[in-house]
Amino acid sequence: MIDASQVIFLLSAGLIVVSAVMVVSVRNLVHAALWLVSTLFGVAVVYAVLEASFLAVAQVVVYIGAIAIMFIFAVMLTRRDLLSKSEQTNANWVWALGLAAIVFVALAFIISGYGASLNRLPAAMPEGYDPISALGNALVSPEGFALPFEVASVLLLAALVGSVYVALNKAKE
Amino acid sequence: MIPLSWFLYLSAVLFSIGLYGVLARKNAIAILLGVELMLNAVNINLVAFWRMGNLALMTGQVFAIIVFAVAAAEVAVGLSLVISVYRRHNTVIADELNLMKW
Amino acid sequence: MNFWTDPIKVLYDWLMSLFGGWGMAEPLANTLVTLLGIVVLITIALVLDIFLVWIERKVVARFQGRLGPNRVGPFGIFQPFPDIIKLVIKEDITPDGADKVVFNIAPVLSAGSVIILWAVLPIASRIYGVDLNVAALYIIAAGALGTLSVIMAGWSSNNKYALLGAFRQVAAMISFEIPMVAMLLVPTILVGSMSLNAITQAQVDGVWFFWLSPLGSLIFAISAIAELGRSPFDLNEGESEIVSGYHIEYSGMKFGWFYAGELLHAFTFGGFMAIFFFGGWHGPWAEEYPLLGAFYFVLKALFGYWVIMWVKYTVPRIRIDHMLAFNWKFLTPLSFALLIVTATVHVLMRDAAFWLYVAAMFTSNLLLGWLTVEILRSYTREKREAVPSAAHH
Numbered sequence: 001m002i003d004a005s006q007v008i009f010l011l012s013a014g015l016i017v018v019s020a021v022m023v024v025s026v027r028n029l030v031h032a033a034l035w036l037v038s039t040l041f042g043v044a045v046v047y048a049v050l051e052a053s054f055l056a057v058a059q060v061v062v063y064i065g066a067i068a069i070m071f072i073f074a075v076m077l078t079r080r081d082l083l084s085k086s087e088q089t090n091a092n093w094v095w096a097l098g099l100a101a102i103v104f105v106a107l108a109f110i111i112s113g114y115g116a117s118l119n120r121l122p123a124a125m126p127e128g129y130d131p132i133s134a135l136g137n138a139l140v141s142p143e144g145f146a147l148p149f150e151v152a153s154v155l156l157l158a159a160l161v162g163s164v165y166v167a168l169n170k171a172k173e
Numbered sequence: 174m175i176p177l178s179w180f181l182y183l184s185a186v187l188f189s190i191g192l193y194g195v196l197a198r199k200n201a202i203a204i205l206l207g208v209e210l211m212l213n214a215v216n217i218n219l220v221a222f223w224r225m226g227n228l229a230l231m232t233g234q235v236f237a238i239i240v241f242a243v244a245a246a247e248v249a250v251g252l253s254l255v256i257s258v259y260r261r262h263n264t265v266i267a268d269e270l271n272l273m274k275w
Numbered sequence: 276m277n278f279w280t281d282p283i284k285v286l287y288d289w290l291m292s293l294f295g296g297w298g299m300a301e302p303l304a305n306t307l308v309t310l311l312g313i314v315v316l317i318t319i320a321l322v323l324d325i326f327l328v329w330i331e332r333k334v335v336a337r338f339q340g341r342l343g344p345n346r347v348g349p350f351g352i353f354q355p356f357p358d359i360i361k362l363v364i365k366e367d368i369t370p371d372g373a374d375k376v377v378f379n380i381a382p383v384l385s386a387g388s389v390i391i392l393w394a395v396l397p398i399a400s401r402i403y404g405v406d407l408n409v410a411a412l413y414i415i416a417a418g419a420l421g422t423l424s425v426i427m428a429g430w431s432s433n434n435k436y437a438l439l440g441a442f443r444q445v446a447a448m449i450s451f452e453i454p455m456v457a458m459l460l461v462p463t464i465l466v467g468s469m470s471l472n473a474i475t476q477a478q479v480d481g482v483w484f485f486w487l488s489p490l491g492s493l494i495f496a497i498s499a500i501a502e503l504g505r506s507p508f509d510l511n512e513g514e515s516e517i518v519s520g521y522h523i524e525y526s527g528m529k530f531g532w533f534y535a536g537e538l539l540h541a542f543t544f545g546g547f548m549a550i551f552f553f554g555g556w557h558g559p560w561a562e563e564y565p566l567l568g569a570f571y572f573v574l575k576a577l578f579g580y581w582v583i584m585w586v587k588y589t590v591p592r593i594r595i596d597h598m599l600a601f602n603w604k605f606l607t608p609l610s611f612a613l614l615i616v617t618a619t620v621h622v623l624m625r626d627a628a629f630w631l632y633v634a635a636m637f638t639s640n641l642l643l644g645w646l647t648v649e650i651l652r653s654y655t656r657e658k659r660e661a662v663p664s665a666a667h668h
Binding site for chain 1: 174175176177178179180181182183185186187188189190191192193194196197198199200202203205206207209210213216217220221223224225228229231232234235237238239241242243244245246247248249250252253254255256257259265267268
Binding site for chain 3: 034053130132
């Protein structure tokens, strides 16, 4: 007998897999980016099923609100190839498909090798335990992840400066 | 109640689809789309292991957040490189960018 | 406990016993009642939306020295119904070369991104959809979906003006999201929670956050207006330049959804302004009688909506580069400075007497505002004095 959370998981997993296949197979790149949005939304639902509410919402804000929009902008700015109805896969796509299949089989083999420990079920959330404040404390406390967190912010700043510099039109020179 | 294995298999499927996208697509932007799928597959694993393991250890969620940051940085730099290449060579097909090949 | 002190619980118990009396299992009945609650909440939001059309038209008429609709019903209050009938019976045009699926999804997503905001609105002390512990971030996430709907509409219309309008709107929404997130962090810091119920409760027990962060409420209002795409930031539609922006190709009820979504969005952000800075449903006897609280909440939200309309019909449109420069060079640095000041004063003063804490917060905000004005004044003076000296050469 399956319960409500399993139904939600299966629906979102179906959404994720179908739209991920569409991302890598449709010709129109704007459609590919929109299918990516639906994949990412499915992943956000999976986070919600896992009771990682902060990550679920952050997934929508960061991925859909920023990354997917950036993709759509980039596709529109390189518009010549958007209109062409030519083949979107390269000559080696059969090999790529084979390799991806091999990777999946290998991963599934490794996963199934763990046997009974895979049937582990999530423990109930302790009463009064707030994962969000625990996450916040872990991110900024020196015993936790303060240093990686700061390094990530420096990385974002470097990416911001770097991408502006690279994409800037140097026509004035 | 969902067992851990379901998340792992979902993540494996998503990772393989992303890998196919990276290897098979011609367009540089589409390759980056595949990379995003792979990063999301990894994140599903990280969060699932957090939920199934010790809830007081936030490592899984922290790693997922750092993956968010890295993905945002990667897309910003990657797409600006693609746009820059498009300006110079008027193409975003990865096969046609063969200046370094001989 | 009776209907006047806890209406939702009373209705819930009554429905559960009714469905149980029909021989329904408890989980099924619970699901059904929850679904019914969702439908009722959405219906209330959309019925309110119909009358927002009338309010908007009436208020703009008064600002422009006209009477506004006054034929259908008393004071023209039933004017929206003929409007809706007109929209419904108009020909539904899908332009040639449009991306049909995306073109049709965009208006749904646009209105939906506004309606999902109602899930977290604490309308009164015991009337709310869900008490989400990441509600402040959820608002931004819904805004992200709105951004997506704009770009979908602009791209799929296969029209240059639509695409230009969408680019402008998306650029504005993404950049003004940053000061908005920073200002949502101010109440979050003050309360220590992102739940809107906790934020409202903290203001009921303490003082409205307007008194702790007047500058924050001002920045939130400005970025909300930009997020809504309303004048002076209505570059997305700029009638004289790009005709009607991203919804130029939409006709009939599809346009109606964009329009309805825009009005409801403005009202909802009036509500958020009330929740974050003006005490939400807080008012005399609101805690005991939730329906009174809902009345106060709607009143405050309408006031916020009225301010947004007041700005819209008073201030002319500004240029896109000015708008982005205003955000990146002025609003974003100011909001980060305010965030640092708020956090510092909060940590330093939270153990002091309550009136001292409030006074310190209020004066620190005023000081920061004064400092900003002084910096701007000296900067413009420099610019002004540089002009005649350049003319001599």
